Amino acid sequence: MNITVLGETKFASPIGHSVSDDLRIPENIIIDPASPAKEELTFELAGPRAKLFFDPANTRAGIVTCGGLCPGLNNVIRSLFLELHHAYGVKEVLGFRGGYQGLDPANGKEPIILTPEFVHNIHKEGGTVxxxxxxxxxxxxxxxNLILRGINIIFTVGGDGTQRGGNELFQEARKRGHPLAVVGVPKTIDNDVAFVTRTFGYMTAVSEASRVLSNAHNEAISVQNGIGLVKLMGRNAGFVVAGATVACQDVNFALLPEVPFKLDGPNGFLAALKERIVHRAHAVIVVAEGAGQDLFAADELKKDDSGNIKAKDIGLFLRESIEKYFKGENIPVVIRYIDPSYIVRSSAANSEDAILCDMFARSAVHAAMAGKTGLVIGYMHDRFIHVPIELLASRKKSMDPHSFQWKAVQAATGQGVQFK
Incomplete structure (x- = not known):
């Protein structure tokens, strides 16, 4: 997977060590002697290069954050600036405001000139400054606008839609012959980015969500036939639900987009929930926002402004279905429905994610200063790598129902075989 370089690297790097472009990280490190040999994807190792394409003293960089909130955005902004400013001595760093809309001067929002004073404490806050x-x-x-402002480097911090937009910026600049380095930092609380073992914000989300699940358990056991129903993030992947379930250990039913389930019938979810209530008099259910979409009546799919399909509200649907079912069974239940999604995603990053944010950001700066463009920083096998934007945008990561992770969820909940 070769990365585009803007041209000859002529300037000596001020960083005291460097990484060679020849060092590669394989996609798959598991060797199965029984499988036929095949060509594997390999990726450039991220890190500082000995020579730079851009002269730091004459370089101007920009940063843009897009999409939904995620813990760690301010950490990434801060570390991008500090590496550019202190390590490389870059002339100026602009923060474009309001996502990609901020790249259009017609929206009236002037970018912020970042300074050490401006970024001093932003990593302690949730959201994005x-x-x-x-x-x-x-x-x-x-x-x-980028050419007019003399921007040499643009860092795009966001999910797959953001990185597709970054690819368009890269292609348009290349078409015009303008040397613009476009480097993406992958952001999604769902942890569903290909070639990234763990996205920043995911562990904070798991930590915050597991506390919510513990509180839902407290509510459920405090009343007769109490049911705590919690909806968490996860449009296409259930990693947050799985992680929080295993971390909390108080969940009885975990529902993910990757594992279809049936509501009705003797082996359906509602029958299993009834058995739990009859024998234990309480239950905790956690569902990912993208789970159970096949349970809704088929109609026209709606999309958000980023082009993502808008999921129907499975949380409210389940609450109504559970209420109706138990009323028909003449079993009184008390349902506590909780949707903490916006609270979780707007939290400040915990220490684990703060460290990850810092390393993502510094890896992005090293790549950009070396004139690399059209890439996103990946993270595999405990190493940071360079991934072509087009390749990353073409894949999605989801949980394998046969994986160790899903087996851990089943063990923690005791739900066994999924409801069919």
Whole structure:
């Protein structure tokens, strides 16, 4: 997987050590002698290069944060700036406001000139000091603006839609012959980015969500036939639900997008929930927002401004279905429904994610200063790597129902075989 470089690297790096472009990380490190040999993907190892494409004293960089909130955004902004400013001595760093919309000067928001004083304490706050938005921007107008402002490097911090937008910026700049380094930092609380073992914000989300699940358990056991029902993030992947379930150990039913389930019938979810209530008089259920979408009546799919399919509200659907079912069974239940999604995603990063954010950001700066473009920083086998944007945007990561992770969920909940 070769990475595009803007041109010859002529400037000596101020960093005291360097990594060779020849060092590669394989996608798969498991060797199965029984499987036929095949060509494996390998990726450039991230890190500082001995020579730079950009002269730091004449370089201007920009940062943009896009999409939904995620713990660690401010940490990434801060570490990007500090590495550019202190380690490389870059002339100026601009923070574009309001997501990709901020690349269009017509929206009226001037970018922020970042300084050590501005970023001093931002890592202690949730959200993003630059603001965010969903949806695209006119690419021609955005590149015009970047050229006009003398931007040599743009860091795009966001999910798959953001990185697709970064690829368009890269392609448009290349078409015009403008040397613009576009480097993405992958952001999604769902942890569903390919070639990234763990995205920043995920562990904070798991930690915050597990506390919510513990509180839901407290509510459920405090009343007769109490049911705690919690909906968490996870449009296409159930990693947050799985992680929080195993961390909490108080969940009885975990429902993920990757594992279809049936509501009705003797082996369905509602029958299993009834058995739990009859024998234990309480239950805790956690469901990912993208689970059970096949249970809704088929109609026109709606999309958000980022182009993602908007999931129907499985949390409210389950609450109504459970209420109706137990009423028909003449079993009184008390349901406590909790949706903490916006609280979880707006939290400040915990220490584990803070460290990860810092390493993602510094890896991105090293790549950009070396003139590498059209890439996203990946993270595999405990190493940071360079992934072409087009490749990353073409894949999604999801949980394997036969994986160790899902087996751990089944062991923690005791739910066994999924409901069919």
């Amino acid at each position: 630059l603001g965010t938005s969903r949806g695209p921007v006119n690419i021609q107008v955005a590149v015009d």
